Amino acid sequence: MKKFTCIECGRGAEELYRDFGGGNLKISHCDHCEQVVDKYVEFDPVLVLLDALLHKPQAYRHILLNSGIQFHWRLAVICLLCDAYIKWAHLKSADTTDTQHHMGFYALEWDFYIMFLLATTELAVFLGCCMLLLQFSRKALLSPSVRFSSVVRALLLSSFGKLLVIPAVIWGETNSTVYLGLTQLFVFTCNSLAMRVTLDSRQDVSCGLVALCLLVQYLTSLSLHKLLHIPT
Known part of the structure; x- marks a missing residue:
């Protein structure tokens, strides 16, 4: 079972980004739809909340499936x-x-x-x-x-x-x-x-x-x- 979910197509993904060390990160792309797995990892939380208020499924997938929020x-x-x-x-x-x-x-x-x-x-x-x-x-x-x-x-x-x-x-x-x-x-x-x-x-x-x-x-x-x- 894959740990993360692509916010665009809903398929499983192995990682959200890859850390090459020294602060160098590369955002991962989905193997199925070839879109960025989760663009919200780079977004300010306020922008994520605004998209959630607008009922965007991508924002909900980020919050519920990828963010690990536990409050x-x-x-x-x-x-x-x-x-x-x-x-x-x-x-x-x-x-x-x-x-x-x-x-x-x-x-x-x-x-x-x-x-x-x-x-x-x-x-x-x-x-x-x-x-x-x-x-x-x-x-x-x-x-x-x-x-x-x-x-x-x-x-x-x-x-x-x-x-x-x-x-x-x-x-x-x-x-x-x-x-x-x-x-x-x-x-x-x-x-x-x-x-x-x-x-x-x-x-x-x-x-x-x-x-x-x-x-x-x-x-x-x-x-x-x-x-x-x-x-x-």
Whole structure:
């Protein structure tokens, strides 16, 4: 099994570049498409992020298959905090009780911690559903070279769009249905592209997989809201 992946054609590659010593490097070319295996090894991370925002598969292949980035769990915690804040803000907007909003009050606001647990449960259901679907259709969707840990990593890293909640907080748009809907749509498209790249599958297959997992997550969320008597 080859260690790297050509970002242009998706085929395996032995190396991204060759080091001749003394700071002399030569970028490797793919044996199949004859393009540069990974042009992003020379790019600034900001440019890579911009291409990821533009949904370029090459950028996703670099990030998910060639870069070796391992901070996905830390990113997941930050995204969970963003999710919890939006849920908490929605809950507070439905509460007519006038309270003083300051940092000490936020720290003692137990509802926020409940929302964090709810967001964590929803993420666990989403990932668990994806793993079950891949397990049941392992021969059709999951090649022997793809591990479940790689799929989880891809889904967590491609959920970076949830950080768009931060400007929503700054602009006071935490209750904007349009803004939050567009954010969720962006995360959906990012997750779908990440699955397409990781599984090397068709776009409709990856979109269907993510959509089904999100549906299960949504139904679970509704059930938990009713169980805990939380306004939806």
